Amino acid sequence: MYLPKAELHVHLEGTTKPSLLRKLAKRNQLILPEKIFGPDDTYQWKNFQDFLHVYDVSTQAIKTPEDYYDITYDYLRSCAEENVIYVELTSSPNHAELNGLCYQDHLLGISKAIEQAKNDFSIEARILIVCVRHFGIEKANRLAELVACHPHPLVVGLNLAGDETRFSAKDFSQAFTIAMEAGLQCTAHAGEVKGAESIWETIKHLPVSRVGHGITAIDDPTLIAEIIQRNITLEICPTSNVALGVSQNFQNHPATFLHAQGVNITLNSDDPPYFDTTIGKEYTIAEKYFGFDHATLLNVTENAIKASFADKALKRALLNLIL
Numbered sequence: 581m582y583l584p585k586a587e588l589h590v591h592l593e594g595t596t597k598p599s600l601l602r603k604l605a606k607r608n609q610l611i612l613p614e615k616i617f618g619p620d621d622t623y624q625w626k627n628f629q630d631f632l633h634v635y636d637v638s639t640q641a642i643k644t645p646e647d648y649y650d651i652t653y654d655y656l657r658s659c660a661e662e663n664v665i666y667v668e669l670t671s672s673p674n675h676a677e678l679n680g681l682c683y684q685d686h687l688l689g690i691s692k693a694i695e696q697a698k699n700d701f702s703i704e705a706r707i708l709i710v711c712v713r714h715f716g717i718e719k720a721n722r723l724a725e726l727v728a729c730h731p732h733p734l735v736v737g738l739n740l741a742g743d744e745t746r747f748s749a750k751d752f753s754q755a756f757t758i759a760m761e762a763g764l765q766c767t768a769h770a771g772e773v774k775g776a777e778s779i780w781e782t783i784k785h786l787p788v789s790r791v792g793h794g795i796t797a798i799d800d801p802t803l804i805a806e807i808i809q810r811n812i813t814l815e816i817c818p819t820s821n822v823a824l825g826v827s828q829n830f831q832n833h834p835a836t837f838l839h840a841q842g843v844n845i846t847l848n849s850d851d852p853p854y855f856d857t858t859i860g861k862e863y864t865i866a867e868k869y870f871g872f873d874h875a876t877l878l879n880v881t882e883n884a885i886k887a888s889f890a891d892k893a894l895k896r897a898l899l900n901l902i903l
C-alpha cells in the first residue's frame with residue numbers, strides 16, 4: 581500500500597555510498613584508506629568512536645560543490661523511489677571547510693540538487709547545519725555566526741552531532757542561542773550513547789523542539805513526562821542504534837515503549853549506507869518489530885511534517901498530500 585514518508589534525521593555526508601565515495605575520491609585525486617570499506621558497498625568500524633572516525637575520514641573525499649550536488653541528488657532520488665515527500669538533510673560546513681570548501685559553495689551544490697530533485701521527483705528538502713561536538717566549541721560558535729550572517733531560504737535549522745561522550749550540550753548553548761535568534765529552529769543529538777541526563781541537559785540548555793535519538797529517556801519516567809509535556813519530538817533511528825550497539829535489537833528498541841507512552845517519534849535512517857539501511861527499511865522495521873500498522877505509520881509521517889522545520893506553507897502543502 582502507498583505510504584508517504586518524511587525524514588528529519590539524516591546526515592548528508594553520511595548518505596554517500598562507498599561506490600559514489602570512491603568515484604569522488606578518484607575525481608579529487610585522493611586515496612582513501614581501504615580499511616574504512618567493508619564488503620558489498622558498505623563501510624566498517626569497530627564501535628561508536630571508530631564510526632565517528634571512519635565518518636570523518638570518508639568525508640574527506642567530498643570536496644567540491646559538484647560533489648555535494650552529486651551526493652544530495654543521489655540521496656533524494658533514492659528517497660523519492662521510496663515515496664518520501666520531505667527530507668531534512670543535516671549537512672556539515674565544518675567538514676566541508678576542512679576539505680577547502682567555503683560555506684557558500686557548500687550550500688550552492690546542495691541547494692542546486694534540492695531544486696533539481698524537486699523538479700524531477702516532486703520531493704521537498706531543507707537543510708539543517710550541524711555543529712560537530714568533537715570539532716570544539718569555538719568552531720561551533722563561529723559556524724552559528726556564519727549561518728546567522730548568511731541567511732539562506734533552504735537552511736532552516738541547527739543540529740548538534742559528533743562525540744556525545746566528550747562534549748556536553750551546555751558547551752554549545754552560545755552557538756544555539758545565535759542560531760535561534762537568527763530565526764533557525766533547533767535539534768540536537770542526545771541520549772544516543774549517553775544516559776537520560778544528557779537529554780535533560782540538552783532540553784535545559786539548548787532551545788530545541790526535537791532531540792536526535794533520545795532513546796535513553798526510557799530509563800527516566802520523569803523525563804518522558806517532560807518530553808511529552810513540552811511536545812518534544814524524538815528522531816528515532818532504529819537501525820543506527822542496533823548497528824552502533826546502543827540498542828540490543830529491534831524487538832527491545834525503546835521506540836515501542838516511548839511511542840506507547842505518548843512520545844511523538846519520527847523514523848529516520850541517520851547514515852544509511854553505514855548501517856545498510858534506507859528510510860523505507862526503517863518504516864518496515866517499525867511495522868515488523870514495533871507493531872505499527874499502516875495508519876500508525878502514516879501518523880508518524882504526519883507528525884514528522886508537523887515537527888519539521890519547514891515553513892507553514894510547505895507544511896500545509898505536505899499535509900494536504902497525505903491527509
Ligand code: ADE
Pocket residue numbers: 591594635741742743769772820850851
Ligand atoms: N554523525 C553522523 N552520525 C552520527 C551519529 N549517529 N551520532 C553522532 N554523530 C553523528
Ligand code: ZN
Pocket residue numbers: 589591741769792850
Ligand atoms: Zn545522527
